[in-house]
Amino acid sequence: MAQQHATSQSPIRIKTLPHAQELKKPMMYYFLRSIIYPKLPWKLTAWTGAGFPIELLWAYNVFPLHPENMATVAAARKQSQRLIEHAEGMGYSRDLCSYCKTNFGAVDTKIKTSLGGIAKPDFIAITNTICDTHWKWFQIQARNFNVPAFIFDCPSYVSGTSDETLEGYIDYLVEQFFDFAAFMEKHFGKKLTEKKMRKVLEKSDRLCQLWQEIYELRKAIPAPYSSAETSASFFPLVVLCGVDVGIKFFEKILADLKERVAKGEGTLTSGKEKYRLLFEGIPFWYKMKFMYELANYEAVVVYEPYTYSFGPRKPLNLSLEETLRHVARLMLDIPYSYNLEKRIDYFKRCIAEYNIDGVILHENMSCRPSCSGMLDLKEAIQKECKIPVLILQCDMNDPRAYAEGPIKTRIEGFIELLAANKKAK
Amino acid sequence: MRILAYFDSSHDMPEEIIIAAGFTPMKIMGDVHQPNDPADQYLQKFFCPAARSFLTQALAQSAQWAGIVVAHGCDATNRHYDVWKRHVQTPFLYWFNSPIRNDDIAKRFYIAELKRLIAALEKHFNISISHDNLKSAIAQSNEIKIRLKTIAALRSTKDISNSEYFNTIVACLTKPKNECIDLLKQIEVEWKNRPPFPQNKKRFYLTGSDITYVEWMELLDECSIRIVRDDLSIGERYFTTTIPEGNDPLEAIAEYYLTIPRPATKISLDGRIEFIVNSLRETPVDAVLSQNLKFCEPYAYDAVPVNNELRKRGFKVLHLEREFTPLFDQQVINRISAFREML
Numbered sequence: 166m167a168q169q170h171a172t173s174q175s176p177i178r179i180k181t182l183p184h185a186q187e188l189k190k191p192m193m194y195y196f197l198r199s200i201i202y203p204k205l206p207w208k209l210t211a212w213t214g215a216g217f218p219i220e221l222l223w224a225y226n227v228f229p230l231h232p233e234n235m236a237t238v239a240a241a242r243k244q245s246q247r248l249i250e251h252a253e254g255m256g257y258s259r260d261l262c263s264y265c266k267t268n269f270g271a272v273d274t275k276i277k278t279s280l281g282g283i284a285k286p287d288f289i290a291i292t293n294t295i296c297d298t299h300w301k302w303f304q305i306q307a308r309n310f311n312v313p314a315f316i317f318d319c320p321s322y323v324s325g326t327s328d329e330t331l332e333g334y335i336d337y338l339v340e341q342f343f344d345f346a347a348f349m350e351k352h353f354g355k356k357l358t359e360k361k362m363r364k365v366l367e368k369s370d371r372l373c374q375l376w377q378e379i380y381e382l383r384k385a386i387p388a389p390y391s392s393a394e395t396s397a398s399f400f401p402l403v404v405l406c407g408v409d410v411g412i413k414f415f416e417k418i419l420a421d422l423k424e425r426v427a428k429g430e431g432t433l434t435s436g437k438e439k440y441r442l443l444f445e446g447i448p449f450w451y452k453m454k455f456m457y458e459l460a461n462y463e464a465v466v467v468y469e470p471y472t473y474s475f476g477p478r479k480p481l482n483l484s485l486e487e488t489l490r491h492v493a494r495l496m497l498d499i500p501y502s503y504n505l506e507k508r509i510d511y512f513k514r515c516i517a518e519y520n521i522d523g524v525i526l527h528e529n530m531s532c533r534p535s536c537s538g539m540l541d542l543k544e545a546i547q548k549e550c551k552i553p554v555l556i557l558q559c560d561m562n563d564p565r566a567y568a569e570g571p572i573k574t575r576i577e578g579f580i581e582l583l584a585a586n587k588k589a590k
Numbered sequence: 591m592r593i594l595a596y597f598d599s600s601h602d603m604p605e606e607i608i609i610a611a612g613f614t615p616m617k618i619m620g621d622v623h624q625p626n627d628p629a630d631q632y633l634q635k636f637f638c639p640a641a642r643s644f645l646t647q648a649l650a651q652s653a654q655w656a657g658i659v660v661a662h663g664c665d666a667t668n669r670h671y672d673v674w675k676r677h678v679q680t681p682f683l684y685w686f687n688s689p690i691r692n693d694d695i696a697k698r699f700y701i702a703e704l705k706r707l708i709a710a711l712e713k714h715f716n717i718s719i720s721h722d723n724l725k726s727a728i729a730q731s732n733e734i735k736i737r738l739k740t741i742a743a744l745r746s747t748k749d750i751s752n753s754e755y756f757n758t759i760v761a762c763l764t765k766p767k768n769e770c771i772d773l774l775k776q777i778e779v780e781w782k783n784r785p786p787f788p789q790n791k792k793r794f795y796l797t798g799s800d801i802t803y804v805e806w807m808e809l810l811d812e813c814s815i816r817i818v819r820d821d822l823s824i825g826e827r828y829f830t831t832t833i834p835e836g837n838d839p840l841e842a843i844a845e846y847y848l849t850i851p852r853p854a855t856k857i858s859l860d861g862r863i864e865f866i867v868n869s870l871r872e873t874p875v876d877a878v879l880s881q882n883l884k885f886c887e888p889y890a891y892d893a894v895p896v897n898n899e900l901r902k903r904g905f906k907v908l909h910l911e912r913e914f915t916p917l918f919d920q921q922v923i924n925r926i927s928a929f930r931e932m933l
């Protein structure tokens with residue numbers, strides 16, 4: 166019974182990989198620069214966010230500052246609640262995205278970088294591909310800082326969009342790439358060289374290739390790597406796509422995983438993997454223990470569309486025009502924000518390939534876009550894959566939404582369903 | 591004439607294309623009196639209640655409509671389309687992606703989107719939409735906009751209630767256009783003969799989320815405040831400017847939709863503020879009423895910088911969050927009344 170696992174005398178553990186600690190290297194690389202570069206007048210920095218092709222910034226030698234990433238730091242350092250409440254005091258509604266409010270609070274209170282603070286950038290570069298929040302938030306901050314902003318307008322790739330229409334959307338984005346070039350030249354006198362762009366894309370592709378190989382290994386039973394670790398280790402994909410530092414780290418992780426899989430070992434205490442889960446949505450950054458605690462129920466998260474989304478392969482050896490079209494396509498078609506029809510197919514595929522026993526859908530009060538269609542997704546998985554699905558209402562950065570007792574009860578109920586479902590099979 | 595309904599979080603749907611196709615365009619407004627249970631099967635309760643009400647209406651009435659077009663706007667239109675596609679029974683459901691930018695690149699894209707919409711209508715309904723059809727649709731649309739602008743301007747000088755103004759615009763967004771023109775002609779005569787602006791009322795500017803039900807306007811009537819200017823889509827955004835009547839109707843439609851007063855769902859914030867400030871310079875008011883429908887994110891983001899800027903420029907601003915309900919919220923009435931007394 167689930168209850169017994171939770172109180173077991175010898176708790177089941179997540180065994181971290183030998184090179185897990187090496188994540189410190191890319192993190193140090195990034196955080197030191199994010200403190201120093203904004204102070205150097207000759208270094209350009211930009212705020213950007215998920216969905217923006219970060220390679221474009223690296224190709225211009227622009228250092229990407231990442232407010233969402235820093236918001237997660239604030240949460241992990243137990244600062245997000247006070248920053249969110251500060252932003253609410255500034256007038257931002259309780260119903261708005263907690264990343265955004267963490268950032269408003271961080272900027273207004275001038276909190277230090279190690280606690281989730283972030284420097285003023287030279288400009289802002291964002292898209293609307295995932296949500297309204299991204300560009301609304303960045304537009305407000307660009308105005309506050311009085312810095313230029315470039316917003317990529319990505320049409321919505323809704324269910325049933327024809328290939329022809331999609332090509333029209335890509336045409337529109339390609340035109341915006343040229344406009345971005347004009348923006349960079351106008352404001353900063355910077356020109357993009359094709360050679361540098363290709364180099365950055367090569368490095369980005371290498372990083373993503375490694376990530377996809379890591380994901381391939383996660384198919385192994387028992388699972389060698391869980392979301393308890395990937396939620397942190399995917400960090401290089403967020404901000405370092407295009408530089409070397411993350412590549413070395415991923416190579417080591419991949420080597421560790423290969424060894425683990427070859428030995429038939431899993432991340433959970435030997436012989437204890439019972440339930441393989443898919444977790445949809447952003448993790449609870451202030452409560453990463455949640456992912457570890459699932460181990461107490463002999464459950465392990467082996468797939469997360471969220472971390473997978475950050476690592477699509479990049480186009481190489483194509484003409485400039487084809488390269489831009491490919492990048493544009495990637496901007497419109499992100500697993501984290503797939504349209505409902507694609508999302509259902511994608512989940513069905515992952516569930517089969519990763520031998521998933523159950524799905525946890527994070528109904529994130531901060532993120533309405535990711536919750537749209539969630540009820541249909543739940544129904545489709547239950548009906549077509551015949552596995553239990555738990556919708557867990559919470560918030561990724563606002564600890565006020567995390568109700569310890571009720572969440573524990575719901576997880577235990579879910580584990581019982583998983584057990585019953587396995588038995589019935 | 592058959593109705594072609596549209597889900598539009600602002601004024602992004604080019605009604606003229608629907609008119610030129612021979613349909614009556616009808617903006618889906620939802621019904622605040624109906625519980626949202628039908629939509630709640632598919633959309634959680636923390637989604638915008640107006641958008642859930644639109645879905646409830648579509649689930650109940652779509653059989654009476656020739657089809658539905660959803661225009662790109664907020665996260666509700668952009669993400670709920672997929673849910674509509676799965677559950678709303680309609681022979682024609684179309685996604686129209688109006689851009690959030692409004693520069694030349696966006697204009698080219700907008701024209702391409704117009705052409706795709708026209709092609710889809712022509713193919714599905716086996717019709718042909720000519721330039722002449724488009725031009726006469728533009729002329730009809732412009733006549734409505736000009737007439738609405740004329741009568742809306744009377745709000746600050748005559749005794750015209752908030753609910754009368756609101757109902758007139760709703761009629762123009764939902765009824766056959768020729769009926770609207772007749773209605774507007776009558777209203778113009780009638781409103782011009784109204785007594786002057788009542789002395790016991792205060793003049794307000796209204797901004798924020800769109801109001802979709804008259805009861806909220808009645809609540810403002812109850813509070814003795816008069817909305818004499820606004821920047822709502824079911825309001826001035828719909829008629830502030832007219833469509834240029836040039837040679838190329840698609841170019842004219844694109845020009846119009848990309849230059850109307852900007853909603854919170856489109857770039858840019860400064861453009862929105864500028865429009866409000868200019869209106870406030872044209873028409874003196876006692877205060878600005880900024881309201882946000884619960885869970886409406888685009889306007890909740892804008893409310894802080896917009897209201898701060900207005901206050902910085904010396905305007906008095908009251909900001910409220912409102913529930914989606916036909917009932918008079920006593921707390922809201924108390925807040926408005928207290929604010930009114932301070933003026």
Ligand code: SF4
Nearest residue numbers: 262295296298531532
């Ligand atoms: S959490 Fe959701 S709403 Fe917030 S920035 Fe991310 S995608 Fe946008």
Ligand code: SF4
Nearest residue numbers: 599638641664666886
């Ligand atoms: S009220 Fe706000 S959230 Fe709702 S449909 Fe309109 S713009 Fe979108």
